[in-house]
Amino acid sequence: QKEVEQNSGPLSVPEGAIASLNCTYSDRGSQSFFWYRQYSGKSPELIMFIYSNGDKEDGRFTAQLNKASQYVSLLIRDSQPSDSATYLCAVPWGNTPLVFGKGTRLSVIA
Amino acid sequence: SQTIHQWPATLVQPVGSPLSLECTVEGTSNPNLYWYRQAAGRGLQLLFYSVGIGQISSEVPQNLSASRPQDRQFILSSKKLLLSDSGFYLCAWTVDTRNNEQFFGPGTRLTVL
Numbered sequence: 208q209k210e211v212e213q214n215s216g217p218l219s220v221p222e223g224a225i226a227s228l229n230c231t232y233s234d235r236g237s238q239s240f241f242w243y244r245q246y247s248g249k250s251p252e253l254i255m256f257i258y259s260n261g262d263k264e265d266g267r268f269t270a271q272l273n274k275a276s277q278y279v280s281l282l283i284r285d286s287q288p289s290d291s292a293t294y295l296c297a298v299p300w301g302n303t304p305l306v307f308g309k310g311t312r313l314s315v316i317a
Numbered sequence: 318s319q320t321i322h323q324w325p326a327t328l329v330q331p332v333g334s335p336l337s338l339e340c341t342v343e344g345t346s347n348p349n350l351y352w353y354r355q356a357a358g359r360g361l362q363l364l365f366y367s368v369g370i371g372q373i374s375s376e377v378p379q380n381l382s383a384s385r386p387q388d389r390q391f392i393l394s395s396k397k398l399l400l401s402d403s404g405f406y407l408c409a410w411t412v413d414t415r416n417n418e419q420f421f422g423p424g425t426r427l428t429v430l
Contacts, residue, residue, distance in 0.1 A: 239416055250407055250421040251361070258416070295361065299417050303376065304351065309360035 211298050213308035222317045226283040230296030230308055233277070240272055240279040241297040245310065251295055255281060286315045319344040321422035323408050329428045336381075336395040338425050340408030343389065348410040350391040351419060352383055356404040367391060368414075403429045 210233040220226045230240075239258050243251035257263045257270040257279065269282040279298075283290055293310040300306040320343040330336060342348050352364040363376045365383035373383050380399060384392045391408060408422040 241418070250424045253418060253420060256416070256418060297361075297419075303363060304349070304366060304411070304414075304417050305363070305419055307361035 211296055211306050211308040213294075213296055213311045215309060216312040217314050218311055219314045219316055220286050222286060222288060222315055224286050226286045226290065226313055226315070228281040228283075228294050228296075228311050228313065229278060230280065230298075231278045232296075232298045234298065234300050235274075235277065237298045237300065239299060240270070241305065242268075242270060242279075242281045243295040243297060243307075245293045245295060247292075283313075286313075288315050288317050291315045319410070319412075319420070321408060321410055321420065323406075323422040323425050325425060326423065327426045327428075329430060330398050331430055332400055333397050336393070336398050336402070336427070338393040338406055338408075338427075340391040340393075340422055341389055342410050345410070345412055346388060348389065348412050349414055350385065351409040351411075352391065352393050353407040353409065353421075354404045355407065356401075361407070364393070398429045400429050403427055 212231045242255040244254050245251040255268050255270045257272045260272050260274055263270045267284045271280045291314050293312045295310045296308040297305040322341045349368050351366045353361045354364055355361050365375055367373050367385040370385055381395050406425045409419040411419045
């Protein structure tokens, strides 16, 4: 069964703090991992992708991948109220191009 | 730059009525195209994807169908809508299938009454 698991939240963090979002997946063969941000009522926007074990940094965002433990995480440093959104993790699965988790709702409190 | 369009933006339809949603992509050639549905409280569900004109793969059996009459056009249809068809319909595209990066259109919010 295709499973990409995320805590639904809401995850509440104060402005300026680090937000940590986690995702686990069941397919050990997955090679690429994606994070999307979705504001309420809008379509998802790709913000990060990672292929290799370790960390990948892009501005305030860091994606962390651990294939042995089958989890991928997204860290948001210096969280801003504008980061409040639902964050979706996505993983290719066999012949399915991407399988999405249900998302974690992040609330950054000013 | 690439742009993806969807219309209509919102739609309210009665149960049993037909449906046609359109997605077009500009600024790229030979994209892979995808239809997703996001229902309330549920994740993004892949409905169909297409790797070329006339080529459609169905992920979930249901009363919906898809067609790709042109390289950059993808259409989602139904002959008779069900209440359970309500949701946010998203079209996405990718060019580089090696890495599966998908980019979404603005979506169509469908309410079936």
